[in-house]
Amino acid sequence: MDKPTQHSLTWTVDDTMTAKRIGTAGAKILSTPNMLALMEACALELAREYLDEGMTTVGAEAHIHHLAPTPVGMKVTATATLREIERRKMWFDLEVHDEKGKCGEGSHLRIMVPQKDRSQP
Numbered sequence: 001m002d003k004p005t006q007h008s009l010t011w012t013v014d015d016t017m018t019a020k021r022i023g024t025a026g027a028k029i030l031s032t033p034n035m036l037a038l039m040e041a042c043a044l045e046l047a048r049e050y051l052d053e054g055m056t057t058v059g060a061e062a063h064i065h066h067l068a069p070t071p072v073g074m075k076v077t078a079t080a081t082l083r084e085i086e087r088r089k090m091w092f093d094l095e096v097h098d099e100k101g102k103c104g105e106g107s108h109l110r111i112m113v114p115q116k117d118r119s120q121p
Contacts, residue, residue: 007046010077011038013070013098029069030076035096035104036064042078043092043108050085057090057110064106070098080108088112 011017017034020027040059047057070076076098083091088111096104 003049004046005082006079007042007049008077008079009038009042009045010075012075013072015072018072027069028072030071030098030103032064032066035066035070035076035078036062036106038076038078039064039080039094039096039104039106039108043080043090043094043110046080046082046092047090047110047112050082050090051112054115055112056115057112059108060089060111061109062106063108064094064104066104068098068101068103070103074098074100076103078104083107 013030015028017030018028019031044057076096078094078096080092080094083093090110090112092108094106094108095102
């Protein structure tokens with residue numbers, strides 16, 4: 001069976017995700033850090049399809065553009081597309097849409113690393 005090259009993840013914007021909540025000036029709209037968190041979570045879920053047992057990924061780089069505001073109560077969906085794998089590096093292209101249209105885009109690099117056993121220091 002072929003592995004997927006694309007994955008989508010949807011969140012509903014709530015008060016904990018707003019620019020106002022994190023202390024920046026702004027209204028009750030999705031903050032840029034929370035848009036990035038959605039993008040990273042989406043890429044991570046797609047990356048898991050490619051990992052060997054005992055491996056995970058860590059975010060290493062992100063380039064994002066927050067294009068439009070998304071108000072509290074609206075659904076927002078990130079779509080990650082796996083662009084390339086080179087050894088331990090995984091590059092993703094990302095788009096974010098809310099119920100009114102495209103509100104974000106960017107690229108993200110994740111690095112494959114061994115998953116640490118939490119019982120060891």
